[in-house]
Amino acid sequence: MAQKHALSSSELGTLWMTYQEKTMKQRMLEYFIEQADDNRAKEIMQNTHMKIINYLEDIKNILKNEGAIIPVGYTEKDVNIGVPKLYDNMFDIMFLRLLQEISVGLHSLHLSMAYRKDIVLLYKELTAFTQSVYDECVDYLQANDVLPCPPAVSMPKSVEFATGTNYMSGFNLFSEKRALNTVEVAHLYHAIETNILGMQLITGFAQVANEPEVKKYFIKGKELSKKIVTDYTQLFLQSDIQPPSTWGANATDSKVAPFSDKLMMYCTSLLCSFGLGSNALGTAFSLRTDLPVKLVSTAKDILTYGHDGGKIMAKNGWLEEPPQMQDRNDLTK
Structure with missing residues (x-):
């Protein structure tokens, strides 16, 4: 079996960024899960939290195998689970949707910076997982009628081309x-x-x-x-x-x-x-x-x-x- 190439600078950098973002999300979800009073919202966040922990372990193992130090990121010291609610109902899933939106962009970008097969696979899996959670958030918010949709528009009946500079x-x-x-x-x-x-x-x-x-x-x-x-x-x-x-x-x-x-x-x-x-x-x-x-x-x-x-x-x-x-x-x- 061919030996893996050492991590490139780009791959090390993107794994470090992913670790920071995922540990932040892990801690914030721990608070929102504790505060959740809707079973479906809690289920979405718990499943997401569990998967994030698994991916963080994957990143740790990759870094350990390369002899790299594990980042600090965000730990139990950065969250106080038992305090009163800071946000109303629905904020947790709306915020998770936004975080997933950010993550999809990051993972897609990081995928294009990866060359080693295991790193490519990691970002492919992260992208699919992140998109799946995003879809769950959208479905939940639409079912609860709190996600506004962009404005309606009349469908075009013909193709138009700009003439002159007035269009700009x-x-x-x-x-x-x-x-x-x-x-x-x-x-x-x-x-x-x-x-x-x-x-x-x-x-x-x-x-x-x-x-x-x-x-x-x-x-x-x-x-x-x-x-x-x-x-x-x-x-x-x-x-x-x-x-x-x-x-x-x-x-x-x-x-x-x-x-x-x-x-x-x-x-x-x-x-x-x-x-x-x-x-x-x-x-x-x-x-x-x-x-x-x-x-x-x-x-x-x-x-x-x-x-x-x-x-x-x-x-x-x-x-x-x-x-x-x-x-x-x-x-x-």
Whole structure:
């Protein structure tokens, strides 16, 4: 049997990232499972939690066999299971759906960076598992009538081609902006939907954060999410499109922290990275000239916010460093 190649730098890096994200999800699920009062929601989260533990063991074994140190990630110290509910019913599955959405993107990207057969297989399995849980979350939320759907649209009856540059008009004060097309609506709707949930998540974080600097950071993040929702909703209303809304998934009035500041900061950082990626796609596929400018401005705000969070994490010793490449300059001194 042919010997396996050593892990490449890319494979080691993506396994490290996966370990961080999965241990965070493991700890958050432990809290939400304990708080769940709906049997079906609890079952979805328990099954997901069990599978995550199995995949974490797979990653540990791969790293041990390569002689690599196991990351710290997020441990029992980062979760307080018995505290009061920080979020209303339905938030747990709505949040799990968002985390699965992020994971699908990460696993697909990491799959394209893997070369060794066992690592490729791991990311294939993770992708299939993550998609399966995502589907369960969607089915559950739709059955409970809390997942809003994107706006309806009349089906096209003929193929149309843009003529001239008017199709891209967005800045001319003397010409009317065209209505948003369905591709633009898709990306804007997704941004509004995720920021509404993110705003509730970070509102809860702000209520329970221990460090004053962290609390202030979360309040700033809540205002950023609110601004994004307001700005993008305005674009919808200009085209007479109804923005998304839901009755569930709000923060309660609890001020007792279920998670450590370290975990909540990492979770927020992960959402910032996801927001930047989604924003970049929206910018690339928007053909009305005012939209990319708006999206780029939003991306700048998210990037600045995420960078500020990184500095807070480093300052408090919460920023676990990824494995480093050898510093050849240092080695030759």
